[in-house]
Amino acid sequence: MAEILVLAEHDGESVKKVTLELLTAARQFGDPAVVWTGPGVEAARSRLAEFGAAKVYAAESADYDEYVAAPKAELLAELVHRVSPAAVLIPGAAEGREVGGRLAVKIGSGILTDVVGLGDDLVADQVNFGGAINVTSRVRSGVPIIAVRPNAIAAEPAAAPGAAVIEPVAAEISEAARAARITGRVVQERGERPELTEASIVVSGGRGVGSGENMALIERLADSLGAAVGASRAVTDAGWYPHQFQVGQTGKTVSPQLYVAVGISGAIQHRAGMQTSKTIMVVNKDPEAPIFELADFGVVGDLFKVVPQLVEEIEKRTS
Amino acid sequence: MNIVVCIKQVPDTWSERTLKASDNTLDRDAADAVINETDEFAVEEGLRLAEAHGGEVTIFSMGPERATEAIRKALSMGADKAVHLVDDGLAGTDALGTSAAIAAVLAQIGFDLVILGAESTDARTGVLAAMLAERLGVPQLTLASKVQIDGSAITIHRLMDYGYDTVEATLPAVLSVVEKINEPRYPSFKGIMAAKKKPVQTLTLADIGVDPGAVGLAGAATEVQTWAKRPPKQAGTIVTDDGDGGAKAAEFLAERKFI
Numbered sequence: 001m002a003e004i005l006v007l008a009e010h011d012g013e014s015v016k017k018v019t020l021e022l023l024t025a026a027r028q029f030g031d032p033a034v035v036w037t038g039p040g041v042e043a044a045r046s047r048l049a050e051f052g053a054a055k056v057y058a059a060e061s062a063d064y065d066e067y068v069a070a071p072k073a074e075l076l077a078e079l080v081h082r083v084s085p086a087a088v089l090i091p092g093a094a095e096g097r098e099v100g101g102r103l104a105v106k107i108g109s110g111i112l113t114d115v116v117g118l119g120d121d122l123v124a125d126q127v128n129f130g131g132a133i134n135v136t137s138r139v140r141s142g143v144p145i146i147a148v149r150p151n152a153i154a155a156e157p158a159a160a161p162g163a164a165v166i167e168p169v170a171a172e173i174s175e176a177a178r179a180a181r182i183t184g185r186v187v188q189e190r191g192e193r194p195e196l197t198e199a200s201i202v203v204s205g206g207r208g209v210g211s212g213e214n215m216a217l218i219e220r221l222a223d224s225l226g227a228a229v230g231a232s233r234a235v236t237d238a239g240w241y242p243h244q245f246q247v248g249q250t251g252k253t254v255s256p257q258l259y260v261a262v263g264i265s266g267a268i269q270h271r272a273g274m275q276t277s278k279t280i281m282v283v284n285k286d287p288e289a290p291i292f293e294l295a296d297f298g299v300v301g302d303l304f305k306v307v308p309q310l311v312e313e314i315e316k317r318t319s
Numbered sequence: 320m321n322i323v324v325c326i327k328q329v330p331d332t333w334s335e336r337t338l339k340a341s342d343n344t345l346d347r348d349a350a351d352a353v354i355n356e357t358d359e360f361a362v363e364e365g366l367r368l369a370e371a372h373g374g375e376v377t378i379f380s381m382g383p384e385r386a387t388e389a390i391r392k393a394l395s396m397g398a399d400k401a402v403h404l405v406d407d408g409l410a411g412t413d414a415l416g417t418s419a420a421i422a423a424v425l426a427q428i429g430f431d432l433v434i435l436g437a438e439s440t441d442a443r444t445g446v447l448a449a450m451l452a453e454r455l456g457v458p459q460l461t462l463a464s465k466v467q468i469d470g471s472a473i474t475i476h477r478l479m480d481y482g483y484d485t486v487e488a489t490l491p492a493v494l495s496v497v498e499k500i501n502e503p504r505y506p507s508f509k510g511i512m513a514a515k516k517k518p519v520q521t522l523t524l525a526d527i528g529v530d531p532g533a534v535g536l537a538g539a540a541t542e543v544q545t546w547a548k549r550p551p552k553q554a555g556t557i558v559t560d561d562g563d564g565g566a567k568a569a570e571f572l573a574e575r576k577f578i
Contacts, residue, residue, distance in 0.1 A: 068459050068477070068486055069449055093480065094445065094462055101446030102453040104415050110540025111414060113444045123544065129336040129441070135343075135546040142540060179458035180492075182477075184485035195480055201577065225577065236499075243464070243499050244478060249440055250356060250498050258577050279575060280555075281568060287559070294552055297571040301560025309565025317569065317578050 002086035003033040003055070005079060007072065007099065008048075009091040012040045012065075015047050017198050018091040020155035022148055023051040025118050027158060030086045033057060034164075035079060037064035037072055045164050052158030059169045063178075069095060070177035073102035078171055080107050080143055087122055092147040093197060100147045109142025114253070116152035116276065130249055130272020150197045151255050152276075188242065196245060199228035201258045204247055204274070205240075206232035208263020208284060208303055212240035217307055218262060224314040230254065230274075232264045248273035263303045266291025283307060320374030320468075320490075323430045324365040324398065325421065326358040328382050328389035329441040336441070342536060343543035344411045345441060347383065354389040357436025359503040360496050362393045364466060365434050367501065372468055375399045377428065381409065381421055387519065394514035395506035401519040402428060408524050411536025414442070418450035420534055423527040425455060432473070435495045437462055448495035458488030461495040 004026040009016040019034070026032035031054040036044070041058040048056055057079055064071050076088060076099065088103065090096045097113050104111040117125035119136075122144050126135045139145070196202065203225065205218035215235070222229045230247040231240070247254055249272035259277035264270060266282075266289055274280070275294055282291050282298040283306050292298045299306050330336045330350030339346045365376045378393040378401040380386045390401045404424055412420065425433060433455075438445035452459035460466075463475035464483060471490045476483040478497050506514070524531055532538050558567050572578045 068461065070453070070459060073453070095479075097445050098449035098459070098461060101414070101418075101444075101449040102459075104446070104540075105418065105450050105453040108415075108540075111444075111446060112541055113414075113446060127549070128338070128546070131549055132336060133338060133546050134549055135338075136544045137541055138544060139541050140539075176456060180452075180460055180486050180488045182484045183474075183487050186482045186485075188482035197480065225572075243497075244480060244482070258572075258575070275549075279577075281571065283564075283568070287557075292555075292557055294555075295557065296555040297568065298555060298557040299560055299564040299568050300557060301564040305562075306560050306564040306568065309563075310568045311565075313566050313569030314572070314578050317573060 002030045003083050004030040005076065005085045005088045006032050006034050007076065007088070007090045007096065008034050008036045009096065010036070010040055010044060012038060013043060015044045016091070017155060018093070018148070018150040020051045021150065021153045022089045022091065023048070023053060024155050025148065025153050026089050027052045029122060031055065032162065033083070033085070035076060037075065038062055041166060045166065049161045049164035050157045051155065053162040053164045056164050056166045057169045058166050059171050061173065063173050066182055067173070067178050068180040068182065069098040069102055070179065071173045072099045073106060074174060074177045075169065075171045076103045077106040079169070085143060087144040087146060090145065090147045092149045097147050100145045104145050107142055109145050110139035111145040111147065112137055112139060113147040115146050115148045116255070118146065122146070127276055130268065131275035149253065149255065193222060194226070194228045196228045196230055196252050197254055200256050201225045201227035201260070202230050202247070202254050202256045203227045203260040203262065204230035204232060204264060205235055205262050206264030207234035209235065209240070215241050217304070221260065221262070221307055221311050224311050224318070227260070232270050261291050262307060264291055265289045266294065320369065320372050321429060321431045322365045322369055322374055323377045323379050323425060323428065323433050324361050324393065325379050325433065325435045326362065326389055326393050327355045327380065327439050328352050328386040329355045329439050338543070338546050342411060343546060344536065347385070352385060352388065354392050355436055355439045357438060357440070357496070357498055360498055360500050361434045361436045362396050362398060363501045363503040364496050366397050368432070368466065368468060374431070377402060379421070379424060380404070381417065390519060391514050392506065394517045395510040396504055397510060400517055403519055403521045404527070405521055406524045408531045408535050411539060412534045413539035413541045414444050414446050414450065415540045416534040416538055418447055418454055420524070420527065420529050422451055422454035423529050424522060425451070427527055431491050433493045435493070437495045437497045448493050452493040455493065458492040460486055460488055460492050463494055463496045464500050466494065466500070
């Protein structure tokens with residue numbers, strides 16, 4: 001069987017969930033071969049095996065984290081030439097897409113982004129225009145490069161673990177790929193909360209929350225559910241919450257198991273970022289708010305009364 | 320400094336957007352056309368950098384005839400001139416072909432800095448800036464929430480999920496900006512009047528030497544096979560809070576096994 005290259009996303013210690021989702025998808029099309037950049041591959045190996053990795057190409061140079069996108073694209077291009085994979089699967093967050101874009105140019109292949117499912121012959125499911133249209137697409141020239149949206153495909157361990165044979169790759173990073181150097185990193189605290197695009201539950205606050213201080217209420221509800229915190233554009237525009245937590249057309253796209261929208265009216269802009277969520281719960285005082293059209297369960301009421309009671313009930317039930 | 324800002328005309332995200340039944344490409348007539356929102360931040364950043372460091376701002380757009388509306392809008396914000404790549408052969412071009420055509424134009428007109436919005440609100444692929452950097456062999460400075468230029472040195476804050484990275488490079492470069500990097504100015508009346516007289520050069524595929532077979536729907540490396548409007552969601556349970564709304568919500572979460 002042909003190999004399916006899977007670009008791993010990891011933090012140097014543990015594998016990100018999206019990597020396991022990609023492995024799950026890859027297994028149905030060939031032998032999953034993980035492409036690992038930077039340190040940490042030994043520690044991650046058993047996890048990769050559990051999800052069916054037959055092989056792990058490890059390019060352990062720390063330089064992969066020192067430059068923007070280009071070195072990873074170079075490595076993938078070299079591996080594509082060497083092993084002629086049936087496809088290259090890539091984590092669909094920002095950097096993954098950029099790596100995929102550069103790879104597409106290098107090997108002259110088509111790239112599909114924001115893929116939410118993969119069917120026979122690598123036909124990809126995508127949702128366009130913020131979830132208004134479901135599309136099936138395919139790559140018709142070159143080795144298909146497929147960037148998969150995090151959290152869209154459920155990660156499942158393989159029936160039989162893969163061998164996960166580590167094959168060191170001594171790839172040379174070219175001068176050209178070292179053009180944009182990362183010289184500093186500022187990690188903003190999000191506490192113990194899961195990452196927004198990976199979280200199985202997301203609790204978002206909107207204009208109705210009223211102030212930055214009141215976002216603490218959203219955080220309390222999120223923490224009671226072990227959820228990530230999101231925000232509508234009105235909230236990030238007003239400076240009540242940092243921009244990178246914005247869910248919507250011009251922010252993050254999330255598709256968690258549960259999305260709780262609090263004080264969010266549900267403009268198209270916001271719906272574009274969350275309407276593929278599996279279950280949606282809404283708290284809003286305006287019964288006419290369009291967000292209720294998406295709700296599996298909605299409470300029309302004052303969020304400052306409903307949310308504290310909800311937190312209390314959750315804590316009662318989970319303690 | 321020679322700054323080129325790439326803009327795209329897109330269907331307004333506030334209107335209903337759809338595809339065409341005939342060839343599965345964007346139905347540009349179904350929705351109001353506007354300048355891609357994130358691109359306004361790119362134009363603004365170009366103008367600010369030119370104001371601070373001297374130089375000229377050229378607006379570039381690839382798109383049908385109608386894209387001149389978006390070009391004029393960008394010119395009315397204060398850009399100096401524009402280049403419009405317009406050719407019937409471009410209809411249906413995918414990201415790979417688009418990057419080939421735009422890279423050919425940029426190589427021809429020259430640049431110190433190319434600025435794009437991080438992604439368009441229609442296709443949302445978010446790959447164009449990276450593809451252009453790859454094709455042009457210049458540094459990729461993408462997802463910038465802050466830009467600083469000192470001579471030929473350029474430094475950005477690259478917005479990431481965890482916060483941001485500081486990234487350094489040397490011009491010429493390709494830069495993409497995120498929302499919030501600035502506050503785009505509104506065109507003044509004077510700006511709108513002046514924009515009508517600013518030069519807009521039109522180019523065709525033949526002018527830039529791009530093989531028509533590499534672009535357009537037929538040349539696309541990807542294709543949409545089928546599409547359908549998302550079925551409307553089944554109506555959920557809506558309750559009005561009578562003092563027990565939070566408790567009822569918790570009950571729902573328990574039923575669905577979230578707690």
